[in-house]
Amino acid sequence: MLTWLYAPADRPALVAKALAGPADVVIVDLEDAVAPDNKAMARAEVVALLATPQPRVQIRVNDMRTTYGQVDLHAIGGLCAGTAGIRVPKVESAEEVRDIARAVPGVELHPLIESALGLERAYEIASADPAVAGVGLGEADLRADLGISDEAGLAWARSRLVVAARAAGLPAPVQSVYTDIHDLEGLAESCRVGRALGFRGRAAIHPAQLPVIEAAYRPTGEEVSAANDVVAAAGVGAVALPDGRFVDEAVVRQARSVLTDAVRTPATTPTMTG
Known part of the structure; x- marks a missing residue:
C-alpha cells in the first residue's frame, strides 16, 4: 500500500467519494478535520459506516486524553475489527497503547507520534503491544513542539521513526501529510526525500495529491x-x-x-x- 487519503467523518459524501477513488486506505477523521460542535454527528456517521465491513477504512479517533477520544473509542472500537484499524493521535507512552489495545481487542492500532516526548519513546510505543500494526508522525504538531520551520528540520525525527518501526518488526512507516495542496512539485520532492529516508507511501489530504505520491513511491x-x-x-x-x-x-x-x-x-x- 502506498496511498492513504484523509476524509472528514462529518462529511459522509466526501467519505463515499474517497472510498470510490484509488487510495489504498481512506482515513475517516474524527479529530482535526471535525469542529467540536460536529464531533457527535461525525461519530454517528462512523458508526453507520462501520455497520458493514470496511477493509479500506481506518478511523482516526480523537486524543485519548480528551472526553472526545474516550467516547470515540467506546462508540466505534468494537466495530473496527473489519477495518484497517484505528489511528491514534498524540501518543506519548507504551501504557497508552496497551490501554487502548485492551479496550479494543482484535483491532489494529496505528499510533501517531506528535511530540518530543513521543519521539523519545518511539521504539517503546512501536513495540508496546502486538496490536500495533504501524506507527507514524504527526508532523504539524511535532513541528510546533520542536520549533521546526522547514522540512530539513524533520530529517532526524523521520529517521528516528523509521528505525523505531523496523526495530519493532513493523512495516516501514508512511509519511505524514503535505499540507499545501497546490504545491505538487514540493510534494513530489518531499516524497523523494521520504522514500530515501526509508518511508513507504504517504497520507494525503486531497485526491489531487495521490498520483504524485504514487509516482514518487512507485x-x-x-x-x-x-x-x-x-x-x-x-x-x-x-x-x-x-x-x-x-x-x-x-x-x-x-x-x-x-x-x-x-x-x-x-x-x-x-x-x-x-
Whole structure:
C-alpha cells in the first residue's frame, strides 16, 4: 500500500467519494478535520459506516486524553475489527497503547507520534503491544513542539521513526501529510526525500495529491529491471552480477520489496468536492 487519503467523518459524501477513488486506505477523521460542535454527528456517521465491513477504512479517533477520544473509542472500537484499524493521535507512552489495545481487542492500532516526548519513546510505543500494526508522525504538531520551520528540520525525527518501526518488526512507516495542496512539485520532492529516508507511501489530504505520491513511491523502470536481475540471482549465496553489483540476501529482500510496489495500478485523480 502506498496511498492513504484523509476524509472528514462529518462529511459522509466526501467519505463515499474517497472510498470510490484509488487510495489504498481512506482515513475517516474524527479529530482535526471535525469542529467540536460536529464531533457527535461525525461519530454517528462512523458508526453507520462501520455497520458493514470496511477493509479500506481506518478511523482516526480523537486524543485519548480528551472526553472526545474516550467516547470515540467506546462508540466505534468494537466495530473496527473489519477495518484497517484505528489511528491514534498524540501518543506519548507504551501504557497508552496497551490501554487502548485492551479496550479494543482484535483491532489494529496505528499510533501517531506528535511530540518530543513521543519521539523519545518511539521504539517503546512501536513495540508496546502486538496490536500495533504501524506507527507514524504527526508532523504539524511535532513541528510546533520542536520549533521546526522547514522540512530539513524533520530529517532526524523521520529517521528516528523509521528505525523505531523496523526495530519493532513493523512495516516501514508512511509519511505524514503535505499540507499545501497546490504545491505538487514540493510534494513530489518531499516524497523523494521520504522514500530515501526509508518511508513507504504517504497520507494525503486531497485526491489531487495521490498520483504524485504514487509516482514518487512507485519504482521506476530502471529500478524494476535492476530488482529483477537481483531476484534472478537469488538462491546462489553471495554473488556479483556482471555489472558489478553485489547480491546477498539483504539485497534480495530489498529487490523483492521494489517489485511488490511495481505491480500496483497507478492512481488517477478523482473529483472530490463538497
